[in-house]
Amino acid sequence: MGRALAILVLPPALLAAAAAISATLPRAAVEFVDVTASAGIRFTHVNGAFGKKYLPETMGSGVAFLDYDNDGRQDILLINSTRFPGRLGPRGLPALYHNNGDGTFTDVTQAMGLASEIYGMGVAVADYDNDGWEDIYITAVGTNRLFHNVHGQRFEDVTTKAGVGDSGFSASAAFFDYDRDGHVDLFVCHYVDWSPEKDLFCTLDGRNKTYCTPDSYRGQSARLYRNRGDGTFEDVTVRAGLHDPSSKALGVALLDVDDDGWLDLFVANDTQPNKLYRNTGRGTFVDIAPQAGVAFSETGIARAGMGTDAADYDGSGRASLIVGNFSSEMMGLYHNEGNGIFVDEAPATNVGQATFLKLTFGCFFFDYDLDGRLDILGVNGHISDDIAAVHTQLAYAQTPHLFHNLGARRFEEVPARDLRGLAVPVVGRGLAYGDIDNDGDLDVIVTVNNGPAKLLRNDGGSRNGHVRVRLVGTQSNRDGIGARVTLRRADGSSQWALVKTGSSYCSQSELPVTFGLGGDQSVARIEVAWPSGHKDVVAAPPVNRTLTIVEGRGLAKD
Numbered sequence: 300m301g302r303a304l305a306i307l308v309l310p311p312a313l314l315a316a317a318a319a320i321s322a323t324l325p326r327a328a329v330e331f332v333d334v335t336a337s338a339g340i341r342f343t344h345v346n347g348a349f350g351k352k353y354l355p356e357t358m359g360s361g362v363a364f365l366d367y368d369n370d371g372r373q374d375i376l377l378i379n380s381t382r383f384p385g386r387l388g389p390r391g392l393p394a395l396y397h398n399n400g401d402g403t404f405t406d407v408t409q410a411m412g413l414a415s416e417i418y419g420m421g422v423a424v425a426d427y428d429n430d431g432w433e434d435i436y437i438t439a440v441g442t443n444r445l446f447h448n449v450h451g452q453r454f455e456d457v458t459t460k461a462g463v464g465d466s467g468f469s470a471s472a473a474f475f476d477y478d479r480d481g482h483v484d485l486f487v488c489h490y491v492d493w494s495p496e497k498d499l500f501c502t503l504d505g506r507n508k509t510y511c512t513p514d515s516y517r518g519q520s521a522r523l524y525r526n527r528g529d530g531t532f533e534d535v536t537v538r539a540g541l542h543d544p545s546s547k548a549l550g551v552a553l554l555d556v557d558d559d560g561w562l563d564l565f566v567a568n569d570t571q572p573n574k575l576y577r578n579t580g581r582g583t584f585v586d587i588a589p590q591a592g593v594a595f596s597e598t599g600i601a602r603a604g605m606g607t608d609a610a611d612y613d614g615s616g617r618a619s620l621i622v623g624n625f626s627s628e629m630m631g632l633y634h635n636e637g638n639g640i641f642v643d644e645a646p647a648t649n650v651g652q653a654t655f656l657k658l659t660f661g662c663f664f665f666d667y668d669l670d671g672r673l674d675i676l677g678v679n680g681h682i683s684d685d686i687a688a689v690h691t692q693l694a695y696a697q698t699p700h701l702f703h704n705l706g707a708r709r710f711e712e713v714p715a716r717d718l719r720g721l722a723v724p725v726v727g728r729g730l731a732y733g734d735i736d737n738d739g740d741l742d743v744i745v746t747v748n749n750g751p752a753k754l755l756r757n758d759g760g761s762r763n764g765h766v767r768v769r770l771v772g773t774q775s776n777r778d779g780i781g782a783r784v785t786l787r788r789a790d791g792s793s794q795w796a797l798v799k800t801g802s803s804y805c806s807q808s809e810l811p812v813t814f815g816l817g818g819d820q821s822v823a824r825i826e827v828a829w830p831s832g833h834k835d836v837v838a839a840p841p842v843n844r845t846l847t848i849v850e851g852r853g854l855a856k857d
């Protein structure tokens with residue numbers, strides 16, 4: 300939530316040229332249809348605002364796709380904030396929606412034991428105890444919560460027993476097996492040292508209070524919890540070399556930056572340098588962000604990073620990065636050059652030009668039209684509801700951006716008229732994708748600060764072929780988090796994806812990975828490199844369906 304409010308104006312000729320080029324390029328007919336009402340999603344985020352301009356009001360909140368009952372359908376968990384202590388106002392509760400398989404969802408929050416009133420921020424989902432059921436971790440302003448999934452019948456709050464309460468101002472989180480012992484560990488982003496008692500008075504006109512920038516507050520170190528494998532975790536932040544009280548972290552993405560088989564962490568910081576923590580494989584991490592070129596902008600400035608994601612968008616075999624930033628800072632698109640260096644390509648492309656005046660929170664790579672190339676989606680929304688009175692070029696509610704991957708490291712912005720449900724301005728925050736109707740293409744959910752969530756069905760993406768892969772670990776962690784899945788075609792070309800948690804902003808997309816095939820209707824083989832070191836190969840797999848691959852056993856039978 301950065302401090303930059305000065306606005307630079309890009310040359311009109313440059314913007315017009317980019318628009319003209321985009322208008323001449325073909326694009327698959329895909330629409331995102333708002334099915335929120337018809338699906339039965341009736342969730343509204345409560346930020347607790349009551350005139351005091353408390354910092355957390357501007358930030359929430361996240362969302363996750365998960366299959367909590369193992370019925371093969373993606374359910375939805377929406378994180379809520381709530382009223383502040385001692386204040387009147389609407390009570391905010393998270394909402395778990397069960398996918399009924401007919402295009403509708405049922406609110407099962409109360410029945411599943413998740414009706415906990417906390418000032419929620421983010422969510423991460425994984426099977427932390429390898430019992431075959433996905434568990435839930437909710438971050439908050441206050442005490443975070445870990446909910447153990449009891450065989451898909453209910454969730455049990457095991458926060459105290461597990462030792463992951465982690466009070467403070469938490470944001471995004473991610474489960475990952477940093478030490479490759481078969482149990483997923485937990486990384487939790489922390490923002491700033493704020494509480495109602497520590498709230499500061501900030502003003503633009505000398506009279507009226509406004510939201511303070513993060514520069515006004517001290518940072519809080521992110522935390523790493525090692526999974527002991529017995530249902531408990533230990534805080535290894537200092538021992539792992541991750542203690543950094545200057546950090547103001549909002550987003551985290553998993554990647555293997557040096558392809559050594561050990562998962563690394565990219566952390567998006569707000570007004571502080573981003574971090575790229577390389578996993579040494581010895582239980583410690585080293586920040587290599589400055590030399591890698593991802594700590595700052597091209598001009599050497601620490602930007603206001605929000606959400607982030609990592610993926611191979613150019614077919615190089617290496618993961619690159621996107622970062623959502625504050626208005627006047629552009630989205631960051633850090634291309635992995637393969638020599639330990641990343642180069643931000645956003646300023647020279649329409650990705651930077653289009654996002655210049657936007658404040659981007661949730662963002663990720665995904666193949667929305669299943670053509671085999673990863674596209675970019677980002678949701679936007681300012682933090683100040685009166686920003687238009689100060690800067691006429693800015694708006695509080697903002698339209699999202701969808702960038703279609705043209706290949707050769709080029710993107711075109713999809714015009715608003717083609718976005719349908721995505722074209723409506725919102726105060727966007729959380730963002731996740733998942734296939735809600737099992738038709739192969741990826742649907743999207745967006746959370747809105749102090750407003751209703753939006754569920755957007757992808758219509759048209761499934762015209763192209765696809766393969767979806769779900770992993771079941773045996774030696775590795777049950778979800779296969781950290782596994783690299785590679786799809787190889789008959790012509791020798793390939794695609795790959797990392798099974799991951801986290802990414803975006805305070806949110807998590809579904810765990811199965813999706814490969815778009817374009818017009819192809821066959822695949823030569825699928826290879827899985829598991830965190831344990833084991834490799835599985837499935838030759839000539841069927842397409843246009845979800846495949847389950849079990850570690851050491853290959854393709855599971857239906």
